[in-house]
Amino acid sequence: MENKKKRIVVKVGTNVMTNKDNRILGPVLKHLVEQISELYEEDIMTVLVSSGSAIAGKEILGEINIQDPSKRRQVFSSVGQPRMMRHYYSIFHDYGMRCAQVLATKRDFSPGIHRENMINCYESLLSEGIIPIANEDDAVSVTMSMFSDNDELASLVAELIGADSLIILSDTDGLYTGHPDDDDSEKLNKVQVDQNVEKYVQQSDKGEGEGRGGMESKIKIAKETAAKNIPTYIANGKRPNVILDIMRGKPVGTKFTS
Numbered sequence: 114m115e116n117k118k119k120r121i122v123v124k125v126g127t128n129v130m131t132n133k134d135n136r137i138l139g140p141v142l143k144h145l146v147e148q149i150s151e152l153y154e155e156d157i158m159t160v161l162v163s164s165g166s167a168i169a170g171k172e173i174l175g176e177i178n179i180q181d182p183s184k185r186r187q188v189f190s191s192v193g194q195p196r197m198m199r200h201y202y203s204i205f206h207d208y209g210m211r212c213a214q215v216l217a218t219k220r221d222f223s224p225g226i227h228r229e230n231m232i233n234c235y236e237s238l239l240s241e242g243i244i245p246i247a248n249e250d251d252a253v254s255v256t257m258s259m260f261s262d263n264d265e266l267a268s269l270v271a272e273l274i275g276a277d278s279l280i281i282l283s284d285t286d287g288l289y290t291g292h293p294d295d296d297d298s299e300k301l302n303k304v305q306v307d308q309n310v311e312k313y314v315q316q317s318d319k320g321e322g323e324g325r326g327g328m329e330s331k332i333k334i335a336k337e338t339a340a341k342n343i344p345t346y347i348a349n350g351k352r353p354n355v356i357l358d359i360m361r362g363k364p365v366g367t368k369f370t371s
Contacts, residue, residue: 129350169193282350
């Protein structure tokens, strides 16, 4: 019987892939795919959970007249999603790889036919060596069917496919005992699920631009995922080779374990 390849889920946040003007950074996406490609050569399959569709939509549309936040998100995300996939398709193609889009709402992970369909989809794509790129189906995902953020989506996908690790990429190097810029603040390399690290989260945590997930959310998701025996990392997505370094056991980011 063929050995099952190692699987990881990598979630990349909006702040990782954009500059201060909220423009998508092509080189960041390229380096992300470059690392996924290298892992692929080592028989490690990656599922990528990618933010950025709302920002990409704003790049195309500029300002719009719709004031309702939910409807604005639907419009920006619907327009931006094809743009993000075009970015990814082109870059993966340059590395001789194939990718696929998998959109979902929270109800798709509930027990039943929707969940079975999701499992079949991911298993089929991974068996063919195709990199699934997951995102929330913002066009129809509202109120009860919304994820709290893409960190939650990444956690659910990790559980769904039996991932060996979840890596949450943000614009910080991990969890610190204070503000990352403070001289007396230290990065926590390892956290266990029963540790009270929530006290270190700054009240000024504003989340991620057009995204919804700040550090408080990341800690919650990291603990929940680690409790399911899926080691989870919070790390800086703009750090060179961050994914490769984590997979090779270097003390990068903050690792959450059970």
